[in-house]
Amino acid sequence: MKSRVRELREACGWSQAQLGTRLDVSRQTINAIETGKYDPSLPLAFRIAREFAEPIESIFLFEDVP
Amino acid sequence: MDASSARFPLRVVSVLLLAAAIAVRLLVPTAPEWASGLILLSAVAVGVMAMSRRATACDGAPRALQRRYTRDVLLGMGAYTVLLFVSLLLLRSVEAPALRALIALLPVAPIALVLRAMVHFIRGVDELQQRIEFEAVCIAAALVAFAYMTAGFLQAARVIDVPASAAMLWVFPLLCGTYGIAKAVIARRYR
Numbered sequence: 268m269k270s271r272v273r274e275l276r277e278a279c280g281w282s283q284a285q286l287g288t289r290l291d292v293s294r295q296t297i298n299a300i301e302t303g304k305y306d307p308s309l310p311l312a313f314r315i316a317r318e319f320a321e322p323i324e325s326i327f328l329f330e331d332v333p
Numbered sequence: 334m335d336a337s338s339a340r341f342p343l344r345v346v347s348v349l350l351l352a353a354a355i356a357v358r359l360l361v362p363t364a365p366e367w368a369s370g371l372i373l374l375s376a377v378a379v380g381v382m383a384m385s386r387r388a389t390a391c392d393g394a395p396r397a398l399q400r401r402y403t404r405d406v407l408l409g410m411g412a413y414t415v416l417l418f419v420s421l422l423l424l425r426s427v428e429a430p431a432l433r434a435l436i437a438l439l440p441v442a443p444i445a446l447v448l449r450a451m452v453h454f455i456r457g458v459d460e461l462q463q464r465i466e467f468e469a470v471c472i473a474a475a476l477v478a479f480a481y482m483t484a485g486f487l488q489a490a491r492v493i494d495v496p497a498s499a500a501m502l503w504v505f506p507l508l509c510g511t512y513g514i515a516k517a518v519i520a521r522r523y524r
Contacts, residue, residue: 291459292459292460292461293394293458293459293461293462295461295462295523295524296459296460296461296462298524299461299523299524304522304523304524305461305464305523307460308460311460
């Protein structure tokens, strides 16, 4: 799943480690979400949305596989 | 404690177990052959666990959690090595079945502590690391079960003849080693 996490994080001036600390996850988890290798759980996705004060659907872009 | 220093004690445990395997072979000539083999396999398993931590996302686990895990594994494996020595030495002179059972089970207690440390660690890491751990444990369990079933068929057909005690004792070190390798491979997907 594509996401705007990297774009939003960089706009806030945070490193991956800093965002990880704010969300109580590891830097590696943030990196995996940003690169689309890992889809976060619903609770974590909501925490990310709350951290950036954006609606969840504007951060995570679901692509239906045909 | 950074990631490299967190890995250091596990490597030390691996080397100590290796030395213990050699010591059992040289200093306790009456010890059964599987004893040194088992310690050697434990050394390999801990070594693989230490190496796999380098390749996995668990480097990102909270430092307090890493510290506690490393400390508990260190203490558990250290106590295991000492108690295995004590157990082997005492079993040479004790004949009463009940007492022999008690002495034979001495090394099991610290292994239970290591298992407890592993469960605490898995419960304490974040969701991505939990997924990696879960997949690694599943794959390791499946591979070891497959290997044992294969060996079981060969044993039943009298193609091989592995002593039952050795086969049972090697389950846990094999599981740890396979789990370490599986974790390193799975974690690469998320890097």
